[in-house]
Amino acid sequence: MGRQxxxxxxxxxxxxxxxxxTWFVPCYTxxxxxxxVGENCLICGLSLMVPILHLYTMSLIRGRVREQQDIEGTFVEDCLWTWFLPLCAIAQMAQEVGFMSPGGDGMARQ
Incomplete structure (x- = not known):
């Protein structure tokens, strides 16, 4: 079992x-x-501008973040969060991997 x-x-x-x-430039975040999580920054960022593809890409990356950080969840949950609250889901992932963390070291806090 993973963590929350x-x-x-x-x-x-x-x-x-x-x-x-994240609100003004979600593709950057x-x-x-x-x-x-080991994917191409430019390709994934640009995928947010393509309808339908953005939902799949966000769900896929959210799943990779969960795997990397040993977090509980399913692909269906990832799809639902990215469909209904996409900006919140992006910010949540960013905090989990330590992007723009106050320490600036880019590592997730555990």
């Missing part, structure tokens, strides 16, 4: 800078999250 997310789906408000960047 360090921040809930509305935990984006815990880091206002991350929240604002998402691309950086994708890079943290």
């Amino acid at each position: 997310w360090n921040n809930g789906i509305f935990g984006c408000l815990n880091n206002c800078t991350l929240c604002l960047v 998402f691309g950086m999250v994708a890079e943290k």
Whole structure:
């Protein structure tokens, strides 16, 4: 069994800078999250601009974050979060992998 997310789906408000960047430039935040789990930053960031593809890509990357960080969940849950609260899901993933963390080391806090 894995653990829970360090921040809930509305935990984006815990880091206002991350929240604002994700709101105005979600492709940047998402691309950086994708890079943290070994995917291409540019391709994943640009995938957010393609309808339907963005849902699949976000769900896939969210699943990779869960696997890498040993977090409980399913692909169906990933799809639902990215469909209904995409910006919150991106910010949650970013916090989990340590992107824009206050320490600036880029590593997730455990």
